[in-house]
Amino acid sequence: MSRSEWIGRKVSGWLPTGKSKVLPLAPAQAPATQARPAKAVGPKEGQVRSSKERLNATLRQKEEALSPRVLRRTLSELQAIVDPSVSEVEGGKRAKGVAQWYSKAPPEQREDCWLLMSEQFAPDASKVRAAREHYEAALGTPDEGVAEIRMRKALVSPRTRLLQRFAVFPEGMRFLVDLRQELMPALKSNKRLLALEAELENLFTTWFDVAFLELRRISWDSPASLVEKLIKYEAVHDIKSWGDVKNRLDSDRRCYGFFHPRLPDEPLIFVEVAFMNEIGVSISPLLDEAAEAVDLSRATTAIFYSISNTQPGLKGVSFGDSLIKRVVETLRADFPKLKTFATLSPIPGFRTWLNKNAAPMLDLTPEKLRSQLGRAVGFEPAAAGHVLSALDQAPTLSDRSVLRQWLLSCAAHYLGKELSEGRPVDPVARFHLGNGARVEQINWAADPSAKGFKQSFGLMVNYLYDLRKIDRHRQGLSQGKVPVSDSVEQLYF
Incomplete structure (x- = not known):
């Protein structure tokens, strides 16, 4: 301990409680031997102190990562980034220095840094x-x-300026996206971080506007590092081998992604497209590496069978609808014979929803069909537990099975009638229906994988993008009416 630090501690200890004088913060380059202010009166033992209380304290509490002295020094370094007397370039250099410290800091210290950004850079x-x-x-x-x-x-808060300075240096955008990804899970337990997270989302909405994004085709001839990103980020149907990814990028397929100039080698979102002569009803033929190539000159249907967001840190920033529109425009220009644009999509929330709502669905079931269900499961009247247990054998059910009929009706109800705050409860349905598609067809045993069975008993759905009716479908959805085809409507109880 230096002499000045020792004297500062002694003097602060002599000051009366409640009248301690908080010394001004040193600039970013100030030595760590600055005199400590007296400990401020803080919250009771066990309560989490705000960054303001900690900055005015002398000692840290057990659960706090950075000591008050280091916290003050870190705040000085953050304040130096937005110093109005320094240029944008110099501010970016200082931000890079903080980012380098942050990259080596443990999670607890990173959270302290978030707290400073959130609480100490608010509007006046x-x-x-x-x-x-x-x-x-x-x-x-x-x-x-x-x-x-x-x-x-x-x-406009100083926090905005601070985050803008982090975006100045080349790796800054990557730093901010990763920071938000790491920050979001902490919001439930620490509401003090909400301002920082909201500020990041607001900036990302502008920085990642589709006007600044580039649509690029990803093919087997793309750099290996980019192809590896597809394998890493594929979120719908796992890529199992290099043969699998080659099949998805073959000459009779297309894959497109949106790219940002500050993240040039990272697709923000990508879509995989297969060409057919009719709407696909099963994922297996599309993933079959031995299947014959499709004659592109004769294909009439484009099937979007996988859409994956790659950056959790950009959650809430919507560009998926623009991706589909841009891809449709590109495909129509390249392949004039294409007339039908549809998806083959999972129903990820269906089984979880049915496990909770089987009893209400049985109440909606017509009496005759419910009696048939009872006979099929061996219990009359059939209860929710009996039916759900029987559905464990869903892949083996025959075409005429009453259980199969009931499950398809439940799926139609889930996709076409289950809304939360006026929006479909299923996340994939919410995405496509919000973009103006309609529920076209529900397909039995379309995804035989373990994941498909766990999510939806193997069911998949086609969403049709009828380019003439997209606006009409959106308007109907805004009024609480989900657009569905006649065949899906006939499945309703």
Whole structure:
């Protein structure tokens, strides 16, 4: 311990409680021997202290990663990044230095860094309050526009500037996307981080707008590092081998991805397309490496059989609908004979939903069909547990099985009628129906994999993109009506 540090600690200990003087923060390059301020009165034992309380303290509590002294030094380094006297380039260099420290820091210290960013770089409350009062007073007057501009400026937080400086250096965008990915799981247990997460999402919505994204085809001739990314990020149907990925990138297939100039080798989202002469009803032929190549000059149908988001840190940033539209435009230009654009999609939430809602679905089931179910499962009247147990044998059920008929009806209800806040409860349905597609066809035993059976008893669904009716379908969905085909509507109880 240096002499100045020892003296600072002794002097702070002599000051009366509640009147301790907090010394000003040192600049980023200040030595770590700065005198410590007196310990401020904080929360009771066991309570989590805010970053403000910790910055004004002398000692850290057991559960805190960074000591008050190191926390103050870290805050000084973050403040130096947004110092108005330094250039954008210099600010970016300082941000890079913090990012290098962060990359080596353990999770607990990273969370302390998040807390500083979230709590210590908020908008000036007094300026926001004054600007709001000015705006409210100016409503309906010629000064309303000026007042609105003032309020907008007051709401821009130093946190925005801080994050913008991190985006300056070449690896900065990657750093911020990864930071948000790591941050999001901590939100449930630490609400103090919400402001930082919301700020990141808001910036990403602008930085990753589709106007700044490039649509690129990914083929077998693409760099090996890019092909490896497909294997890594494929989220719908796992890629099992190099032969599997070669089949998906063959001459009779197409794969397209959106790329951002600051993440040039990372597809943000990609879609895999197969060409056929009719709507596909099973995933097995599409993944069959031994299947004959399709004659592209005669194909009439494009099947989107896998769409994968690759960056969890960009959750909430929507560009999937734009990807499909851009791909459809590209395919129509390259293959004029294509008339039908549809998906072959999983139903990932169906089995979990049915396990919870089998009893209500049995209540909706017509009496005659319910009696048939009872005879089929050996219990009359059939209860939810009896039916769910029998469905463990779903892949072996015959075409005429009453269990099969009941399961298809439940799937139609789930996709066409189950809504939460006006939106489909199934995540894949929410995506495609929100883009203007309609539920076209439910396919039995379409995904024989263990994953497919676990998610939906092996069922898959086709969503049809009728380019003439996309806007109509969207409007109907906004009014709570899910667009479905006649064949799906006939499955309703």
